[in-house]
Amino acid sequence: MTIKRTKAVVLPLYNDNLIRALLGLKIEEREIPELKPDEVLIKLGASPCNPSDIAFLRGGYNIVKPVPVVPGFEAMGEVVETGTEAQHLLNKKVSCFSQEDSDGTWAEYFRAKAKDCIVLKDGINNDQAACLSINPLTAVGMFELVEKAGNVPFVLNAAGGQVPVFMRVLAAEKGIEVINIVRKEEQVEQLRNAGQKMVLNSTAEDFSDQLAQACNTLNPLFAFDAVASEISGQMLNSLPEEGTLVIYGGLSGQSVSGIDTMGVIFKRKKVIGFNLNEWIAEMDENTFKEQTNHVQDLFIEEKFKTQIQGSYKLEDVVTGIRAYIKSMSAGKILLKGDL
Numbered sequence: 618m619t620i621k622r623t624k625a626v627v628l629p630l631y632n633d634n635l636i637r638a639l640l641g642l643k644i645e646e647r648e649i650p651e652l653k654p655d656e657v658l659i660k661l662g663a664s665p666c667n668p669s670d671i672a673f674l675r676g677g678y679n680i681v682k683p684v685p686v687v688p689g690f691e692a693m694g695e696v697v698e699t700g701t702e703a704q705h706l707l708n709k710k711v712s713c714f715s716q717e718d719s720d721g722t723w724a725e726y727f728r729a730k731a732k733d734c735i736v737l738k739d740g741i742n743n744d745q746a747a748c749l750s751i752n753p754l755t756a757v758g759m760f761e762l763v764e765k766a767g768n769v770p771f772v773l774n775a776a777g778g779q780v781p782v783f784m785r786v787l788a789a790e791k792g793i794e795v796i797n798i799v800r801k802e803e804q805v806e807q808l809r810n811a812g813q814k815m816v817l818n819s820t821a822e823d824f825s826d827q828l829a830q831a832c833n834t835l836n837p838l839f840a841f842d843a844v845a846s847e848i849s850g851q852m853l854n855s856l857p858e859e860g861t862l863v864i865y866g867g868l869s870g871q872s873v874s875g876i877d878t879m880g881v882i883f884k885r886k887k888v889i890g891f892n893l894n895e896w897i898a899e900m901d902e903n904t905f906k907e908q909t910n911h912v913q914d915l916f917i918e919e920k921f922k923t924q925i926q927g928s929y930k931l932e933d934v935v936t937g938i939r940a941y942i943k944s945m946s947a948g949k950i951l952l953k954g955d956l
């Protein structure tokens with residue numbers, strides 16, 4: 618290996634207090650371990666900060682790696698070195714999503730498994746390619762439930778976020794109506810201006826009634842929940858018989874609550890989770906390729922577009938993340954390399 622060290626964002630300690638966790642971040646020179654046969658070394662193009670990264674910095678994510686560690690689960694870049702079994706990827710531009718138990722993507726150079734690399738098609742730009750996996754594939758994966766149920770209407774909370782943006786595109790292609798829930802009046806306006814007919818503000822006094830009324834009108838069979846709190850109960854309780862609450866995020870940091878017991882017993886309502894890692898693990902290699910090709914095409918056709926509010930150098934990681942947590946609906950922030 619010729620590249621043995623890299624500049625990286627390093628998290629020395631997890632801290633439940635996000636501001637303290639951010640203030641603890643350091644920019645350091647990190648040693649790059651020798652590549653295994655199935656690994657590649659990638660020169661960073663761009664890597665986003667997602668809610669999973671925020672949860673990771675706080676030590677509150679599903680994945681806790683030994684510290685000090687480089688954060689970052691998703692990125693695009695160019696393969697500059699490979700292990701013996703991954704030579705086919707040399708010099709290729711790739712996007713990758715990796716939650717291996719080692720340093721992540723917020724570095725000038727980072728390692729990834731060849732199996733986690735998606736070779737990029739022409740026509741997809743670096744910034745969009747950096748956000749190719751986590752949110753787009755989650756939307757596609759969750760939308761399969763909607764399709765299997767016969768293209769039924771559904772409810773989305775945190776509807777100003779990126780996963781809901783992609784879910785709405787997929788719904789529009791099939792002519793499916795959506796009930797959107799946001800927490801700020803400006804987001805209500807934005808979604809209405811973008812053509813959404815049903816947009817509710819969860820802070821309204823009569824929100825529960827509005828939601829029940831909207832569900833009576835549309836009969837949605839699914840509610841996709843990125844927040845998890847008493848709103849989860851409100852969503853499930855408003856669904857008709859056989860309705861399913863799909864929990865895929867815990868943005869509130871609270872427990873799911875307020876579920877009507879009788880609805881679960883007598884109306885066969887269900888609560889399930891969605892986990893992107895599991896959805897990917899259930900696919901064979903060919904199906905994964907088909908899914909990622911499909912997602913790349915959606916980006917190239919500009920049907921999918923991740924909103925990006927700003928790009929930052931690795932050194933400016935704290936400024937970037939502060940901007941992101943101030944207004945997540947304004948879009949992702951990217952940490953940029955020199956590609």
Ligand SMILES: NC(=O)c1ccc[n+]([C@@H]2O[C@H](COP(=O)([O-])OP(=O)(O)OC[C@H]3O[C@@H](n4cnc5c(N)ncnc54)[C@H](OP(=O)(O)O)[C@@H]3O)[C@@H](O)[C@H]2O)c1
Nearest residue numbers: 668755775777778779780843865866868869892893945946
């Ligand atoms: N299960 C999986 O496999 C999987 C995969 C991908 C993503 N996820 C999860 O999906 C969730 C959404 O991700 P994303 O990338 O779509 O988010 P995003 O684009 O960063 O946007 C987050 C959205 O949630 C809103 N929000 C944040 N905290 C909230 C709260 N406490 N109550 C209500 N709304 C809140 C934000 O509104 P403001 O602008 O008002 O802050 C923003 O509209 C995250 O929890 C993420 O971890 C899970």
